[in-house]
Amino acid sequence: MQAGSQDRRVELTRALRDAGVTALLAFGLFLPLIGFETQQNIRNELILTTRLPLLFTIVAIVGVGRLVYSLALDPWLKQRTMRPPQATPSAWRAPVAKWFIPFSIGFVIAYPIIVVAIKGLGGAVKWVDNFGIQILIYVMLGWGLNIVVGLAGLLDLGYVAFYAVGAYSYALLAKTFGFSFWILLPLAGLLSSFWGILLGFPVLRLRGDYLAIVTLAFGEIIRIVLINWVDLTNGYAGISGIPRPTFFGISFNANDDGFAAVFGLEFSPIYRTIFLYYLILALAFLTAFVTVRLRRLPVGRAWEALREDEIACRSLGINTTNTKLTAFAMGAMFAGFAGSFFAARQGFVSPESFTFLESATILSIVVLGGMGSQIGVAIAAIVMIGGTEIMRELDFLKQIFGSAFDPTQYRMLLFGFAMVLIMIWKPRGLISSRDPSVFLKERKSISSDLVKEGHG
């Protein structure tokens, strides 16, 4: 009994000391980051102000968090690992896995209707646009990049370049020649995949880090050309007044021949938004369908084989040059589709939409979701992009932290935090096991320990 309380006291002292050290570290780290702030006064002078309450709140959170971890969470985790593993997987998994995909597809199709039913015509625009369309664009980009990074194992840090090519192709061709969206959509895809092949050629011999650096540079080159070729692209100012897509020739405006008037409805911007939602949904489904199909075709198997072992591929008579180029071209084509949709939706494009941060976001969606996994990538896109949008909705936080508090400013911090957590908990992404493309008797998913990540 005596020894027990002695033990507990030692444990408590240790936990307190740990928490103190952690809080001190947090103080040292956050003092320059959060403790000070520069602001401009009326005469445009920078003045240094301190944010000590915020600093101490964060330090306290870190310290208490560490205390809770060492006193409660850590013993619980240790105890859990001691327990023998359960022999049978829990019963709810199989039906969930079976119904998850049909349910999700049904939900995304019904989503605008549900939103309109809840929020009404006027209030639904924001929810369909910011949460529906915005997320679906990134789902599609994630699936497109997944072909290059997840299947073929080629690390591409400049994926946004192809998105930009698609967007500018649509913007320029639609404004200059007045072609319709439906002609320019495949054309933008074609032009993007052409640029994909163009990038592919010089980087064929590069692997791993070197490939990543060159693709990164390619992304920057495209962006800087867009900025500096003012005659064509109008530089930083961007291109505005891009024609919007029409519903079989009926445009979404308040005129007498507009969508609302033709169908005898009262004019509302929601119709265009819903139309765009279903458009990007169809494009995303097309991407998913083509990718699933390609995985079961020889070219898809060759991509995965390339990721596993390039030399073995060559010894089996596979032309690795062509295989890599098709991966680049396919990935770029979907980015081109997404880009032309982006331009058509915004009605405005500028180089600022195609920064490295976009590439990094798309890549992190693919990595967090699990390279090669369609569902994982979709979930990661919903969490990351939806998470950013949700933060705009957290207005009540202003009542706690004051009116100057802007939750969206913290999204990178939360991204980083989410990424660290995922990498600890599931280092190969949310859904890391690989589904074989063909089977003889029984489809067994392959553990991520065996699946290679590719060398570039």
Added chain:
Amino acid sequence: MVAASDILLSVEHLTMRFGGLVAVDDLSFQARQGDITALIGPNGAGKTTVFNCITGFYKPSEGRLGLCHGDASVWSELEALTDSGKRSVTRGDGALYQLERLPDFLVTQQARVARTFQNIRLFPGMTVLENLLVAQHNRLMLASGYTLIGILGFPSYAAAERAAIDKARMWLDRVGLIERADDPAGDLPYGAQRRLEIARAMCTEPVLLCLDEPAAGLNPRESAELNALLLTIRNEYAISILLIEHDMSVVMEISDHLIVLDYGVKISDGPPEIVRNDPKVIAAYLGVADEEVAQVEAEVGL
């Protein structure tokens, strides 16, 4: 030089230099159709370099590597082919390839030379069956109309894939891995991985199968099974085999012809019973000069 009527592969004056190092020095040999030809020699003799030259992974510094398909009379075209600068010549009754002019993947795709690797190179994250389907890539690619027909889901591709799976199943049966067909290749035990690599190479439908130390790491029972498998490949499918091997029980038992390399130079060439007693070979393996062989043999009791 090229006289015999049944020659499949003719290596002439093959030299491979890496900077100042001469890994293979003026090597010439021939492999006959339907033979198991073994390339042996101490470690570092240049055997794998020869393999890499034949299979296109290295471009030889000098030399000519001829391979014939079909009737051996196409060998008469060799000089004309060399002068023309082309990669290959095709006639009604056969074809002739100059392997040193082909990039690595065409050596397999067109000249139909398949190989395995000293350190096994499977696709560990793909199933055993998928490994064998990747090996049939070129035929399936054609059947899928370079993806176009396949993506639209035409039945002609489905039929081609079924045929490919049947072929894979046949080879899995042959190497005793049919029960593991849906398991990832990386999960197989070592000996099974070796057999799978051979089956995968066979799925490319080669005329010449190059095996780089297929018995390395196998226990005696597995070695015996390997011997049986290689003899089946030669006898039933009439496929010639070129073999690098250290395991003398494999080499002496199944090879028809031996070539011994030491420091990149050929020191012996002939049927096993002659090579086995060649003093130069014994000297090379014991690591002594020729004239000391008798003395060393006496010492070690050979």
